[in-house]
Amino acid sequence: MGSVDHTTTNIEAEKKKITVIFVLGGPGSGKGTQCANIVENFGYTHLSAGDLLRAEIKSGSENGTMIQNMIKEGKIVPAEVTIRLLQKAIQESGHEKFLIDGFPRNEENRASFESITGIMPEIVLFFDCSEEEMEKRLLNRNQGREDDNIETIRKRFNVYMESSLPVIQYYDTLGKVRRIDAAKPVDAVFEDVKVIFEKVAEIAA
Ligand code: ADP
Numbered sequence: 580m581g582s583v584d585h586t587t588t589n590i591e592a593e594k595k596k597i598t599v600i601f602v603l604g605g606p607g608s609g610k611g612t613q614c615a616n617i618v619e620n621f622g623y624t625h626l627s628a629g630d631l632l633r634a635e636i637k638s639g640s641e642n643g644t645m646i647q648n649m650i651k652e653g654k655i656v657p658a659e660v661t662i663r664l665l666q667k668a669i670q671e672s673g674h675e676k677f678l679i680d681g682f683p684r685n686e687e688n689r690a691s692f693e694s695i696t697g698i699m700p701e702i703v704l705f706f707d708c709s710e711e712e713m714e715k716r717l718l719n720r721n722q723g724r725e726d727d728n729i730e731t732i733r734k735r736f737n738v739y740m741e742s743s744l745p746v747i748q749y750y751d752t753l754g755k756v757r758r759i760d761a762a763k764p765v766d767a768v769f770e771d772v773k774v775i776f777e778k779v780a781e782i783a784a
Pocket residue numbers: 604605606607608609610611612613716717719720721761762763764765766768
């Protein structure tokens with residue numbers, strides 16, 4: 580009789596249960612704002628990669644200074660660091676349905692997450708907004724963020740165009756992208772988001 584490897588089977592079972600929706604879009608497109616609405620109405624757990632990285636800086640971790648410097652320059656932190664934080668948050672939550680906001684931000688984020696976790700997103704929500712509008716929102720955000728200044732904002736827009744948009748295009752070729760016109764007022768954007776989540780709920784039922 581062959582013995583059963585419970586560790587492996589349990590991990591496989593855990594993996595199967597987890598549903599992930601990636602929430603992407605430029606800096607200031609309204610990802611965090613809409614994720615809060617989705618959590619209230621559709622019972623997802625919101626994980627913002629940027630929030631997890633900022634918490635890691637505050638915790639005094641050995642990676643803190645490196646993360647702080649990357650954020651100040653609008654650069655993307657090595658995938659291994661961000662994925663470890665996401666995995667920890669997923670495990671600690673004990674939940675099954677996640678909105679992962681602001682990740683994957685580049686090809687390295689995407690490919691590493693896929694190979695490390697084996698998780699493919701159910702859908703990718705894409706908040707599409709002009710740079711002009713995003714710039715206005717970021718300069719008015721007033722959350723005391725070190726990267727919400729015009730110099731860093733310009734760098735973040737460049738990184739978004741060069742590294743993040745190709746990831747959205749990749750998921751589009753897989754038919755996973757649900758584009759939202761994020762330039763509308765908050766409530767109008769959420770009306771469009773709701774239609775998408777109602778469809779996801781129907782398919783899952
Ligand atoms: P992101 O997480 O994509 O960077 P946020 O959700 O933090 O964006 O939104 C950036 C700023 O813009 C916040 O001050 C927020 O209140 C505001 N905001 C979000 N959505 C809209 C919207 N649809 N119209 C106008 N302002 C918005």
